[in-house]
């Protein structure tokens with residue numbers, strides 16, 4: 001173990017639960033499976049493989065520290081959502097295939113809950129259900145459509161009226177909500193660290209501070225990482241929005257930047273002023289580029305998204321953003337009693353977004369021993385964890401829950417082009433979503 005700890009980070013979750021960073025790779029390595037990336041996908045893949053075949057030698061390499069990426073900086077919504085929303089899912093896939101996809105999302109939530117219980121991971125999981133409140137007549141109609149789509153796809157849901165929504169969430173602007181009882185909120189970094197402990201206990205070798213520098217594909221995969229050589233029978237690409245190699249995967253997605261803020265703990269008077277938020281349901285507004293707001297276990301409020309940004313040529317780590325101010329404003333807009341509340345943490349994160357809105361899982365088109373699971377389009381807390389079971393089945397050549405799913409084993413369509421078209425597509429795509437949100441906002445009561 002090295003002396004560096006993750007509390008150097010600006011991310012609230014990582015500051016709240018600092019972890020000691022493990023040692024980097026110090027020698028060359030021969031393994032059965034090399035997993036690249038130490039987030040939920042990499043750790044759950046390694047753990048599932050080791051549990052299925054304890055004799056396999058499985059190593060995970062992580063460039064920074066486990067949970068450095070989206071897995072340690074997300075909003076912690078445990079959602080069964082695949083793609084954009086249930087109405088869109090039904091429209092794209094139809095009832096029959098839509099039901100298979102929705103059942104996969106539900107199984108992903110069950111898998112995470114069962115894993116947390118089985119491994120005893122203390123990650124502040126609260127199965128509160130998740131709520132999508134409507135701010136305008138357009139969004140109320142969307143809530144109706146989501147409720148109808150949920151029924152058609154076999155997803156249990158509720159349609160809350162305005163009074164119930166306002167009583168639950170304490171936001172006078174809300175006119176009603178679509179509510180899915182299956183889901184909840186958790187502390188994402190604690191989940192990643194819990195998976196790390198379980199993987200290590202199962203015999204997985206994990207090397208932090210070890211960046212993959214190159215990857216040669218073939219019957220034996222040869223990776224250079226941290227100045228060392230790793231030879232592996234199989235490779236699992238679990239680098240999500242950071243994926244650079246194999247190059248072909250860069251066409252699967254674009255990395256979009258998302259910003260988050262966390263307030264100081266609310267006083268008892270402040271909680272009472274906003275109605276108590278007694279059900280503690282995490283909620284995201286019904287915008288295409290939604291605002292996500294949720295309470296934390298220690299009585300703060302997290303606000304995230306509200307905008308997403310793409311930077312030229314997949315630039316990563318753009319920490320300064322006007323979006324922080326927008327999120328702080330959103331807290332005061334939704335709960336006027338909290339205007340001016342102190343913000344104690346601000347951070348950026350990157351999500352991998354495909355143009356189909358589905359994640360990308362499968363085998364490399366020419367090298368069947370290379371498996372990837374990336375680009376969950378901002379819905380990876382359940383899916384990236386469940387992806388470990390899909391990766392296990394693909395590596396071991398077993399039939400599995402992924403069969404028949406439209407996003408497993410196919411390159412996402414349409415592909416995201418390279419620059420300079422990439423920036424233009426991102427600007428067009430985000431422009432359309434912002435335009436649709438502006439239309440849906442018509443009729444929103446503003447203070």
Ligand SMILES: Cc1cc2nc3c(=O)[nH]c(=O)nc-3n(C[C@H](O)[C@H](O)[C@H](O)COP(=O)(O)OP(=O)(O)OC[C@H]3O[C@@H](n4cnc5c(N)ncnc54)[C@H](O)[C@@H]3O)c2cc1C
Nearest residue numbers: 037039040041063069070071074075077212240349380381
């Ligand atoms: C701000 C934010 C909020 C989100 N909120 C939610 C939410 O509430 N609910 C939800 O379902 N989803 C949410 N998501 C999405 C979810 O967090 C991700 O889909 C999920 O964590 C992906 O996990 P992963 O393991 O695939 O990727 P990551 O956690 O990003 O892990 C990839 C890892 O690969 C490492 N890596 C990269 N390059 C290399 C290399 N060359 N060598 C070695 N290692 C490398 C990185 O350091 C990183 O740790 C959110 C994402 C963000 C950014």
